[in-house]
Amino acid sequence: MIIGVPQEIKNNEFRVGLTPGNVSGLCKQGHTVLIQRGAGEQIGLTDESYRIAGASLIDSAAEIFHKAQMIVKVKEPQAQECAMLREDQILFTYLHLAPDPKQTKALMHSGAACIAYETVTAMNGALPLLAPMSEVAGRMSIQAAASHLEKTHGGLGVLMAGVPGVAPAKIVILGCGVVGRNALQMAVGLGAEVCIFDRDIDRLRQIDMLYGNRVRTFYSDNLLIEQEVCEADVVIGAVLLPGGAAPKLVTYEMVKGMKAGSVVVDVAIDQGGCFETSRPTTHADPTFLVDGVLHYCVANMPGAVARTSTFALTNATYPFVEALANQGVMKALSIDHHLRNGLSVYKGVLTSIPVAQAQGLDF
Ligand code: NAD
Structure with a gap:
């Protein structure tokens, strides 16, 4: 699978969706990882470290969104990022859709499979990616x-x-x-x-x-x-x-x-x-x-300690990135109901009941 990691564009957000260690793991399994040039420079994750790990460095977010089959991010996509998403793509990131009808509509309009970190569950009802x-x-x-x-x-x-x-x-x-x-x-x-x-x-x-x-x-x-x-x-x-x-x-x-x-x-x-x-x-x-x-x-408080946060976040998200990359979205979601709990928007349909309720939408 081609996995794309754009640089975060939210105010003062320096976290990155994948570390060089994650990139190395994915590349060893035959995947291609595209990292936006400079994405981790501010927190000491240099372009060179990503290149050595096997990533291709890409100049623009637009090119990453154009080429990747799965976009791995940290914060919810901003309006210009939502506009670049496509029906055949997976978006794996924090979404926080409940208070954000505008983003919800934009993601539905994209047709992409959008999986929210914050609602992926674990055995004991915990939220391991939050x-x-x-x-x-x-x-x-x-x-x-x-x-x-x-x-x-x-x-x-x-x-x-x-x-x-x-x-x-x-x-x-x-x-x-x-x-x-x-x-x-x-x-x-x-x-x-x-x-x-x-x-x-x-x-x-x-x-x-x-x-x-x-x-x-x-x-x-x-x-x-x-x-x-x-x-x-x-x-x-x-x-x-x-x-x-x-x-x-x-x-x-x-x-x-x-x-x-x-x-x-x-x-x-x-x-x-x-x-x-x-x-x-x-x-x-x-x-x-x-x-x-x-x-x-x-x-986005953790953005202020972006280096600590990047490692803490990716320690938890990486196994799911690997599953999505190795199995594809349909198989990964059908095998793992905890990952499926993260699915919020799929092919234009809002699939999260709490988000629909929070926005007063019929479900
Ligand atoms: P959690 O599920 O671990 O804990 C939430 C707690 O709230 C639970 O113990 C639950 O019983 C309790 N609760 C629910 N309704 C309540 C009520 N009416 N009165 C008292 N307690 C009630 O969640 P968490 O991981 O601790 O996250 C808490 C919030 O912080 C979430 O909204 C999360 O998204 C947010 N968060 C924000 C940032 C940020 O940068 N601002 C970063 C991380 C998490």
């Missing part, structure tokens, strides 16, 4: 919060850890999945006072077993959320309804009740966000204020 980026974003969310709590970055002027004689920051984490647990680990490590919400009691039990009284756990209840959010210095949004739009757990009224200079990090922004006041931002301009509360809503 998990590595959620680990990165969860850990980063606390770094971002700590930095934005500083006065010079628009925050209240609070040191997350406190010092002897001065209390640490109060952090509320909404969602106890991969993002939430990684945020929790960092927040506890920095010495913050933390509580975490979920509606999955088993997940709260695990936190209780691990951290004991060091962390307060709460069943996700509107009144309790309001109470904790109003007292918080930092609120991390980390909930997910797989494939669907994030539930709005924090209303505008609750945000109005928060301290001026407190910080909201809505990691769930890629699924529409769990704060009523959120809107997507970029690494170039990551924050905005709502009633004095600083909102950090970067939709």
Whole structure:
């Protein structure tokens, strides 16, 4: 199969869909890999390293989209990329279609088989291609919060850890999945006072077993959320309804009740966000204020640590790339129902029920 990896074009996105190691593995199995020249240069994955691994270096994304049978990317395709997709192609990347009817229509119009990393499943109901980026974003969310709590970055002027004689920051984490647990680990490590919400009691039990009284756990209840959010210095949004739009757990009224200079990090922004006041931002301009509360809503947080993220992501995606390349899309999807769960658009038809529901479409 001819596999194409264009350079990412989203704002400040430096991750790459395949590493030189992946390219070498695919080429050894008889596949052809086309990499856009310069795709990995910014993160130390040089054109030369891809060439040595067996890739053909291609000057333009247009040529890659023209020649490849499968496009492997990182972020959802931008409008000009959707316009280059064809009916006989596979697109394998993050899509985040639920809050994005425009992209959904463009992918349906292309006729391509579009498989979303974020809805591929594993045995235990886990989301193995979302998990590595959620680990990165969860850990980063606390770094971002700590930095934005500083006065010079628009925050209240609070040191997350406190010092002897001065209390640490109060952090509320909404969602106890991969993002939430990684945020929790960092927040506890920095010495913050933390509580975490979920509606999955088993997940709260695990936190209780691990951290004991060091962390307060709460069943996700509107009144309790309001109470904790109003007292918080930092609120991390980390909930997910797989494939669907994030539930709005924090209303505008609750945000109005928060301290001026407190910080909201809505990691769930890629699924529409769990704060009523959120809107997507970029690494170039990551924050905005709502009633004095600083909102950090970067939709591609792992892009900032693109080298770590590229390896973490491709460690998880590569076995599926190999399966699609070796077996073709029909066979790979029919053999592996976990991969099939990632199929979102096929030959012009929207195949994801949560996306259809989120967009109010008949299914
Ligand atoms: P996950 O499935 O591991 O965890 C989500 C958790 O939310 C689950 O424990 C679930 O029970 C909980 N939840 C669902 N509804 C809830 C509710 N009403 N109240 C409380 N908890 C609720 O998901 P994850 O991997 O942790 O991802 C979380 C979000 O972060 C997703 O939207 C994901 O796409 C996003 N994400 C964003 C970035 C970024 O750069 N902004 C990066 C990675 C992941």
